Amino acid sequence: MATSTATASTDVLADVARERACAEAREVVAMLEFRDRELVRIGREESPMRRLVERGAIALCIGEALGLSEGQVQLRLSQADRVRDQSPLTWLAFLRGRVDWARVREIAHTLGELKRAESVHRLDRGVVDYASTHTVAELRQWLRRFVRRVEADLAVERADAEREKRHVSITHGDDSMGWLNAYLPSHELAAIEARYRRAARTGVDPDDDRTVSQREADQLVAWCLGSDAATSAVDANIAVTVDADVLAGARAGFAESSDGRWGVPAAWVAAVAGSGSSFWHRVVVDPVTDDVLSHEYLGRFAPDVLDIALQFLHGTCQAPGCMVPAERCDTDHRIPYPHGPTRGDNLGPLCRRHHTHKGHRVLHWSTRSTLEHILRKALNEPVLMEYAG
Template sequence: MSNRYDTGDAASPRKPRANRGRRTEADSLRAAELKSALADYGVAYTARSAGDAHMIRALSAAYAIASDRAQAALAAPGQVRGTEDQVFAWHFTTVLGEFAFASHDSDKALRNRAYDAHLLVTKFASWVEALEAGRVDMRHIMALLKYGRMLEDRHLADYGAQVLEYAKGHTASKTAPFAERIASTIAADDFETTHQQARVQRYVRITHDGFGMAYLNAYLPSEVAAPIGQLLDKRAREQRVLEAAAAEDHKVSVRAARAAGTDAPAEFVADTRTTAQVRADILAETLLCATPGASNVKASVSIVVPALTLLQGRVDGSAPAMLDGVTPMSFAEARQFAGEATAFDRVLTDPVTGHVLCVDTYLPNRALRRFLQIRDRTCRFPGCARPAAVSEVDHTTPYSEGGKTSSDNLAYLCRGHHVQKHEKPWTVTNLGGGTLLWQSPLGQIVVSEPEPVGPRFRPKGDAGVRRAFAPSPTDEGATAQFGVRENSASVSAAGKWAAESSIPPHSDDPPPF
């Protein structure tokens, strides 16, 4: 049986090509010192994580001691007055006061940390061990706790195990949405209830900051906030295009006036605002000039929902509706979007890996972009969480060097990492199926795999799926030092449908690389 890299000739399998960006002399400057600094950083990182684990165990012990003291006091008739909660609070505050003196902190500031420490030690002991070993850090821990608090005790073991396996190979920014997705899948009713409770808390708040400036904070449902951000980005880009066109028209007018011997037009005044400033100005103008309930704004969002869930409803264990393939959202809102949708994309996923196989749409170019956007979800540089919808399609093997415009040679990269891939000596190998092997200039290796879209089923006794080909590092001296990690392979999946309210327009122009 041929593997995924066969060219059709069984005698000559195609080896994936490693593609390196441009290297200059400056990229090798003080390389030995950089490696030494990286090693020191790794040692300090592990030591800090181990210290955090010791503090968690100490605060958990403080909680347990306060609890035991409270129980002992309540068991002695006539010695204390107050409810069980009050007696515990008194002992807890006293115990934490000792810790506050030792750490120049306040007992109030330590209280929530001690509650979390008790939860970690009693319900997520494997996480504390991983923290002590430097496999995760406190940012991963906070992502775990944020979405674990809404779960009942019966779900915590399953939730903690799945999120820990993922967190060991991913950054905290990637772990947070994964934890939310797992929590919303394991406990569908809890998630939907929590979502509705959060939804009623939406607000707009103005905080004056001095110097004639103020913060405008809005707490909104994700499916409302996402198109607002998309609209601001779109109009800011349009503003830049208009500015460039006006500058070019002015140059043409100046040349024409000189040729005719007439007075030149007035000096062109360029728009010096940054993109962030343009977005802020567009937001203010839109709010001040718009009439509520009479908006002519059109923006689009992509919502991925399993077909059976859309028809039958959500139950524990069923995948949630996903906004832009990244953020779980209310199923009730997703079903409403589906009812109003004018177009659907059917997404078929691999029954083994859970990765996207195809997306049924009409136009070929548009179909390929939609396929990549649903498969990749975010920028594919390891650890980057910028959505694919606002990133760029990159040819792993450049188009100018014979790279094909196909799914096995394309991946989404944000603008910054797109430029870095080509302009700095990073090496990228597309292993097929959306899997990218990245090698840093110092030789660190990370394998980036797309997140499975379909539900996964792991057969008993199956140790996982191994790839038919795993290329070796292309640089001599590449070592498994600090920072080198390989993401876990995903196992199994079934088909899904993606329902969206409208489909965003895409340019059919070829990518620049």
């Protein structure tokens, strides 16, 4: 992955972030201690009504001291209780400043979704290393994938139940505008998004003064209203990864998007793929080495098939924390051409901004040892991003 060039000054920033996390931990601990002391005191009250009223006032007292609403206080207390009781390693990392409250909050939400004790223990063992080296957005996606993998059968049941709630609603607002809302399965939304994005950027009239967003909106309206624009087919490349045993039906599981934004039960995707739809591609990836295409291409520019395979493999820009989808990125040589070959293991997506940074040596490519990479893949552990100095 692409990594930033560390300098001595960034150590100061890291120290500040750690101090901020420790301060957040002290605040949350103080809230818990205040509540617990108050509960002990209130428990000695003789009047049941008095006990009920004073328990309800605890959140109000904490909120007044910290400038929070009662709802915010109650939510923070419940999240802190959940992490402290169910994920001791995460709680210890929070107290030491390794992870901040934003990450603890995401972990607490995931703990609330997990139903099995072994799943909770497994999360506690592995989440801190990932959370401490990735952004909150990346952690959120990692946690979603974790739930789908370790409790796939329960997650499939929830997804099937949610699918029954699909609907479309229209809300009229002010100034003659309104909202069109659709609650739909994620793979269908991804296909719709890919189609209108491509349609709005293809064959644009030079005299068309509409913005891209306006063209996207107009294209969607044209399809919904059944005008001539709806008759022109627009291809969309949708990438998902599915474990072989899940695809074979040996166990429950999910098809996950390459950029990590969504996942759906594998059976939903199998139904679409079997219907003759043309926007699905299948890329076979080696389960150990992660190799996609071992063939080496001559020349500087990768052919379309390799570009698509790399987009499906990586999902997003490979700069630290960047979430720009791979299809909007440049295909960059880790070892510059012609010294580096044009093949899968020497190429990766970088968004235009980070590609420029790499050209000015602000970013550079760095990889862990092959042995460590293989071991982590075999154990289904994340290959962590490395910051090179």
